[in-house]
Amino acid sequence: MDNLTSMAYQERLPAVPEWLNKGDNAWQMTASTLVGLQSMPGLVILYASIVKKKWAVNSAFMALYAFAAVLICWVLLCYRIAFGDELLPFWGKGAPALGQKYLTGRAAVPESTHYYANGTVETKMNEPFFPMATLVYFQFTFAAITTILLAGSVLGRMNIKAWMAFVPLWLTFCYTVGAYSLWGGGFLYHWGVIDYSGGYVIHLASGISGFTAAYWVGPRLKADRERYVPNNILLMLAGAGLVWMGWSGFNGGAPYAANVVSSVAILNTNVSAATSLLVWTSLDVFYFGKPSVIGAVQGMITGLACITPGAGVVQPWAAIVYGMLSGSIPWYSMMILHKKSTLLQKVDDTLAVFYTHAVAGILGGLLTGLFAEPTLCSMILPVTNTKGAFYGGGMLFVKQLVAALFVIGWNFISTTVILLLIKLVIPLRMPDEHLVIGDDAVHGEEAYALWGDGEKYDSAKHGWHNPSHPDDLPQTTGLFSARGVTIDL
Numbered sequence: 001m002d003n004l005t006s007m008a009y010q011e012r013l014p015a016v017p018e019w020l021n022k023g024d025n026a027w028q029m030t031a032s033t034l035v036g037l038q039s040m041p042g043l044v045i046l047y048a049s050i051v052k053k054k055w056a057v058n059s060a061f062m063a064l065y066a067f068a069a070v071l072i073c074w075v076l077l078c079y080r081i082a083f084g085d086e087l088l089p090f091w092g093k094g095a096p097a098l099g100q101k102y103l104t105g106r107a108a109v110p111e112s113t114h115y116y117a118n119g120t121v122e123t124k125m126n127e128p129f130f131p132m133a134t135l136v137y138f139q140f141t142f143a144a145i146t147t148i149l150l151a152g153s154v155l156g157r158m159n160i161k162a163w164m165a166f167v168p169l170w171l172t173f174c175y176t177v178g179a180y181s182l183w184g185g186g187f188l189y190h191w192g193v194i195d196y197s198g199g200y201v202i203h204l205a206s207g208i209s210g211f212t213a214a215y216w217v218g219p220r221l222k223a224d225r226e227r228y229v230p231n232n233i234l235l236m237l238a239g240a241g242l243v244w245m246g247w248s249g250f251n252g253g254a255p256y257a258a259n260v261v262s263s264v265a266i267l268n269t270n271v272s273a274a275t276s277l278l279v280w281t282s283l284d285v286f287y288f289g290k291p292s293v294i295g296a297v298q299g300m301i302t303g304l305a306c307i308t309p310g311a312g313v314v315q316p317w318a319a320i321v322y323g324m325l326s327g328s329i330p331w332y333s334m335m336i337l338h339k340k341s342t343l344l345q346k347v348d349d350t351l352a353v354f355y356t357h358a359v360a361g362i363l364g365g366l367l368t369g370l371f372a373e374p375t376l377c378s379m380i381l382p383v384t385n386t387k388g389a390f391y392g393g394g395m396l397f398v399k400q401l402v403a404a405l406f407v408i409g410w411n412f413i414s415t416t417v418i419l420l421l422i423k424l425v426i427p428l429r430m431p432d433e434h435l436v437i438g439d440d441a442v443h444g445e446e447a448y449a450l451w452g453d454g455e456k457y458d459s460a461k462h463g464w465h466n467p468s469h470p471d472d473l474p475q476t477t478g479l480f481s482a483r484g485v486t487i488d489l
Helices: 002-008 022-050 053-083 100-104 132-151 160-182 187-191 199-217 222-226 233-252 260-288 293-310 316-326 329-340 342-346 353-371 374-378 394-423 432-437 439-443
Strands: 086-088 121-123
Touching (some): 199 353, 293 353, 316 353
């Protein structure tokens, strides 16, 4: 038995090189799949069901398109801008990630070697024990979900053609800057800023860019803003469930190994999400007198977003603090502060991405500056002796704040420039006549074709429940008799 076990881990060229750890590779591909499922179908289902019925198809398609477009842009150019050789302190040299030799070699982040001030190596280059192809795909799933989260701010009115142009441009000139600066060996990475798994790169970036895009695209119709009820709350919960469960891959895959940090991160992720959901729901009950299912989902998301920048470097008791604050501060900003601010009310952020991701993301980043635990930090971070303010490392909190300001500024400016350039050739907002109709005007398709053989609803044909068609009313023979509808074929 021992001999068989040892054979399973023996080098067998060319498919099993000496550096390959099958366990790490298997976990990383599993984590990639979990994060991919958060977008496809998680956010596709969530978006399609949380909007009004007339926007279900369009909202789902925006997410579907982004997932596919980001993947192609990622392997053609953007992966190596985010994780390749340095071009600028915040940007890598773009190149395709498609070559067989490149993808079958050992994964590495070339600019991740960290040096002391005297030039000697402090931390060696980050070289996980799996192929580059695994790392390229894992990081793609992060890029894709960031773009899809941004879409939540402009659902229900953005011109689909403008969105199709926006996705590759935003990925190239906005997302890659944050990813390289904080993860790929850029200036914030080497300065010692902690963004464990995307509180800044993903959540703060998508929230700020989404809010900015919502401003430039313009608002929905007044009727849609005043009453924008979900078309299927149960299906929304299914999408939300995929997002929550997929987050184990999101934060558990960040160390690039199936190790202790990964385990701690997964536990912290779920503790924070559960705490935040309960706090948000409790505030809804206290303030509005009843719990909201939509509110519970928002609380879940803020808890997940908030813990992300520190999931692998804080203790589980701190994750409860993250959850308590992420369930209350974003709730206050959305439910109370929003109603008092003219600026916030002017910007029509459809799914409140600014509150659930930007506010939660920056909150988590700052809390990490307080609670980052020295021993856990030493297991994964390039800068030795990193610790939060509660452990004597007050400078970390300052670094976290400066990094947040950089991400906010870059996303605001770059998103503005991209949208204004697109606006020169493509209207950003749909015409009002399309906004009145919805999916049928934009795609020629509707989400729910449940009448007869899939044809659209026609009261003259299908309106047996309409008082104008009394002859079609079903007849009953008793108090509990079944009622049916006769369909002429």
